[in-house]
Amino acid sequence: xxxxxxxxxxxxxxxxxxxxxxxxxxxxxxxxxxxxxxxxxxxxxxxxxxxxxxxxxxxxxxxxxxxxxxxxxxxxxxxxxxxxxxxxxxxxxxxxxxxxxxxxxxxxxxxxxxxxxxxxxxxxxxxxxxxxxxxxxxxxxxxxxxxxxxxxxxxxxxxxxxxxxxxxx
Amino acid sequence: xxxxxxxxxxxxxxxxxxxxxxxxxxxxxxxxxxxxxxxxxxxxxxxxxxxxxxxxxxxxxxxxxxxxxxxxxxxxxxxxxxxxxxxxxxxxxxxxxxxxxxxxxxxxxxxxxxxxxxxxxxxxxxxxxxxxxxxxxxxxxxxxxxxxxxxxxxxxxxxxxxxxxxxxx
DNA sequence: AAATAAAAGGAATAATATCCTTTAAATATA
DNA sequence: TATATTTAAAGGATATTATTCCTTTTATTT
Numbered sequence: 464x465x466x467x468x469x470x471x472x473x474x475x476x477x478x479x480x481x482x483x484x485x486x487x488x489x490x491x492x493x494x495x496x497x498x499x500x501x502x503x504x505x506x507x508x509x510x511x512x513x514x515x516x517x518x519x520x521x522x523x524x525x526x527x528x529x530x531x532x533x534x535x536x537x538x539x540x541x542x543x544x545x546x547x548x549x550x551x552x553x554x555x556x557x558x559x560x561x562x563x564x565x566x567x568x569x570x571x572x573x574x575x576x577x578x579x580x581x582x583x584x585x586x587x588x589x590x591x592x593x594x595x596x597x598x599x600x601x602x603x604x605x606x607x608x609x610x611x612x613x614x615x616x617x618x619x620x621x622x623x624x625x626x627x628x629x630x631x632x
Numbered sequence: 633x634x635x636x637x638x639x640x641x642x643x644x645x646x647x648x649x650x651x652x653x654x655x656x657x658x659x660x661x662x663x664x665x666x667x668x669x670x671x672x673x674x675x676x677x678x679x680x681x682x683x684x685x686x687x688x689x690x691x692x693x694x695x696x697x698x699x700x701x702x703x704x705x706x707x708x709x710x711x712x713x714x715x716x717x718x719x720x721x722x723x724x725x726x727x728x729x730x731x732x733x734x735x736x737x738x739x740x741x742x743x744x745x746x747x748x749x750x751x752x753x754x755x756x757x758x759x760x761x762x763x764x765x766x767x768x769x770x771x772x773x774x775x776x777x778x779x780x781x782x783x784x785x786x787x788x789x790x791x792x793x794x795x796x797x798x799x800x801x
Numbered sequence: 802a803a804a805t806a807a808a809a810g811g812a813a814t815a816a817t818a819t820c821c822t823t824t825a826a827a828t829a830t831a
Numbered sequence: 832t833a834t835a836t837t838t839a840a841a842g843g844a845t846a847t848t849a850t851t852c853c854t855t856t857t858a859t860t861t
Contacts, residue, residue, distance in 0.1 A: 497701050532664065536695050547746070576794075592800060625743075625744050
C-alpha cells in the first residue's frame with residue numbers, strides 16, 4: 464500500500480478524513496435531531512447499531528460534529544426584534560478590522576458577525592428587546608467604536624425560513 | 633382564587649406559561665449543550681434531578697424548546713461559500729411576496745430567509761459550492777422568479793461570530 | 802486466494818429516565 | 832399571627848434503554 468506524501472507525514476493517518484455516503488446520511492439525521500440514537504439511525508439506514516455508533520463517535524472526535532444545541536422558540540420566551548446591520552469602516556486596515564471584531568465578539572446582542580466583501584465590511588445580526596433598545600445599542604455600542612464609517616440596517620419583520628441545514632450534505 | 637378572563641377560557645390553565653429564573657438557566661444550559669442530562673444540570677443549579685427533569689419535559693412539551701440539533705463543521709465536510717442577498721420586488725403586493733417566499737422555501741441553497749423593512753424586501757442566506765454555483769443559482773433560480781426588482785449581494789469572507797444564543801435569557 | 806477492514810450480532814454494564822412517596826416551602830385563609 | 836392548603840422539591844427505588852465490548856461473519860481490496 465502506498466501512502467501519499469501527506470499521509471506519510473502523519474504516519475499513515477490521512478489528513479482529510481473523508482466522509483462516505485453513510486457518514487453524510489448520519490450527519491443529516493443528527494442535524495435534524497440531535498436526540499436520534501445509534502439504534503434508530505441504524506434502522507433508518509438499514510444497518511445495525513454498532514457501526515453506526517462507531518461512526519457517530521468518529522464524527523464527534525474528528526470534529527465534523529461541533530456540538531449539540533437546543534433550538535429555542537425565542538418568541539415564546541420573550542418578545543424581541545432582530546436587525547441585520549451592514550457596517551463599513553473608514554479604512555480597511557487589518558488592525559482596525561480585528562479591533563472591530565474583538566469588540567463585537569463581546570456584545571451578546573450581536574449573535575452573528577460576518578466579514579463580507581462588497582460595499583460594506585461586516586454584517587451583524589443583532590437581537591434586542593425592542594426598537595428603543597436597538598437605538599440605544601447602535602448609538603452607544605456600535606457608533607462609538609473607532610473608525611466606523613457607514614451603517615445600514617434592515618429590521619426583520621418575519622423569519623420566513625431558518626433551516627439550519629447544510630445544503631451540500 | 634380568582635381567574636382572569638383568559639385563564640377562565642382555558643379552564644384555569646394560563647396562556648402565557650411564564651418562565652422563572654430556573655427555567656431560563658436550564659434553557660441557557662441546553663442551548664449550549666443539548667446532551668446535558670437532568671442530573672448534571674441539577675448539579676449546576678444546586679438542585680436535584682427530579683424537579684429539573686420535570687422542568688425540561690415541560691419546556692419541551694410547551695414548545696419553549698423546539699428541537700435539538702447537531703451543529704456541524706461545514707468547512708470540514710465540504711468547501712462552500714455563503715452569500716447574503718437582499719432582494720426587492722417590483723411591487724410590494726402581498727400575493728407577490730407570498731409567492732416569492734413559497735419559492736425560496738423550496739430551495740435548499742437558501743438556508744435562511746427574512747422579510748425585512750427598509751430599502752429591500754427580503755434577506756436571503758445562500759450556501760453553495762463555489763462562485764460558479766452561486767452565479768448559476770442566482771441566474772436560474774432567483775432572477776427568474778416573477779417581479780424580482782433589485783438584488784444586492786454580500787459574499788461572506790469569514791464567519792467571525794455565530795453564537796446561536798438568545799441574548800435575552 | 803489471502804488479508805484487511807467493516808459490519809453484524811449478542812451480551813453485559815452503566816447510566817438515565819421515570820415514578821412514587823415524603824418533606825419542605827410558599828401562599829392563602831382564618 | 833397561626834394554620835391550612837397547595838405547589839414545588841427532594842430522595843430513593845426501579846426499569847428501561849443505550850452504550851460499549853467482544854466475537855463472528857461478510858465484504859472488499861490487493
